[in-house]
């Protein structure tokens with residue numbers, strides 16, 4: 284086993300709001316990261332409007348949740364989710 | 370005509386007529402940018418001028434140009450590599466066949482779609498000084514070596530623009546596309562969408578347009594006033610540009626003044642001019658208006674007793690406002706601020722492009738709570754609910770419409786705080802008990 288010499292770039296979960304229909308499958312797969320708003324749409328648990336509004340469409344994924352995030356991307360019925368990096 | 374005459378705040382409309390002859394007589398010929406170092410020199414001049422975009426967001430103009438230029442050369446340099454080794458599988462190769470070098474050449478679009486109903490500056494500029502705009506467009510084309518150049522304009526200015534294009538052989542390749550009169554149709558990704566798919570609604574983006582815009586090509590979208598200012602800087606230089614205005618708000622800008630004034634009009638003012646001077650130049654109906662909405666419907670209210678504030682980013686920031694697209698809307702002392710704000714919030718909710726859930730649901734919800742406040746519903750939870758909704762929609766759309774609407778609503782709560790308190794007890798300063 285080797286340790287990677289550098290920290291990996293932050294992985295982000297990008298939400299394409301023009302595609303998302305708010306049925307909330309992703310919030311079931313990633314409850315640690317995503318809550319549902321009152322209309323059903325995913326709402327980042329981290330990042331507030333007061334902090335950085337951008338963090339609510341590009342949500343930082345902690346290393347432990349990367350697998351679950353990849354599942355959510357693959358399973359989103361509207362292909363509204365993407366993994367990106369910063 | 371000499372440069373010396375261009376020292377007041379009258380800069381953009383000095384030709385006095387939309388013809389090319391009048392334009393040429395006043396401003397002279399378009400400077401050439403064909404020398405190898407000319408594009409970099411112009412970008413540097415723009416950097417020193419401090420010119421920022423005049424469409425609303427206020428992004429430094431030189432940076433956008435530099436970024437599109439850098440992205441176009443990166444793509445040109447790496448295209449050989451991309452075709453050979455990186456895209457190894459067959460479908461990728463099939464894709465790359467359609468991406469020859471011409472496919473990656475930058476696209477330049479002049480944006481003249483005043484999406485703000487209260488703004489008329491872009492239309493007026495295109496009708497009265499179209500050649501300055503065309504000059505700016507052609508200069509941008511030369512700097513980033515674009516193959517495609519277009520103007521995106523409201524229906525009211527299209528005829529004037531086409532006439533101007535027909536007048537000059539160097540602009541015959543400029544395409545004209547008519548923008549619909551929707552609030553969000555002038556948003557940069559909506560403009561790119563209009564050119565690519567014929568629908569003027571914003572689209573999802575994970576990279577900036579300067580990297581990947583129309584048909585994945587580096588795309589420069591620049592407001593038409595910005596282009597006209599750029600054409601002047603290319604001729605007369607950064608120092609001349611900065612000789613009017615303040616250090617942080619150099620040059621002139623166009624403002625559209627409307628509302629409770631005797632003479633609603635378009636003014637060219639020095640950057641950093643006080644709101645008081647601007648409003649006074651338009652015969653306000655009362656000595657101290659209730660408030661002035663600055664920037665546009667995504668802007669903020671400046672209370673009537675604070676009109677000494679300058680039209681500058683720093684001075685307006687405490688009010689949640691910015692010079693933006695130069696909208697100045699005067700609300701007379703005889704009007705209820707909450708009623709006016711409610712009507713604007715209704716309009717903004719109706720202008721959601723209905724693509725993104727939080728925007729489709731959240732904007733009408735905010736408008737309805739603001740409407741209840743305006744109608745003097747005695748529910749003390751209303752202001753808190755409005756603030757909660759404003760926070761909930763912010764950052765959760767494909768364009769900044771939810772963010773801008775939230776900002777406007779929060780600004781209304783602050784500027785009309787005493788009215789909010791009166792309304793919650795069933796009273797209104799304007800309409801009585």
Ligand code: SF4
Pocket residue numbers: 298302303304305306307308309310323324325358359360361362363364
């Ligand atoms: S699974 Fe996809 S469509 Fe469903 S709520 Fe999540 S992002 Fe939206």
Ligand code: SF4
Pocket residue numbers: 300553570571572720721722723724725726728729765766767768769770771
């Ligand atoms: S945020 Fe609203 S206005 Fe912007 S694209 Fe989405 S639905 Fe349309």
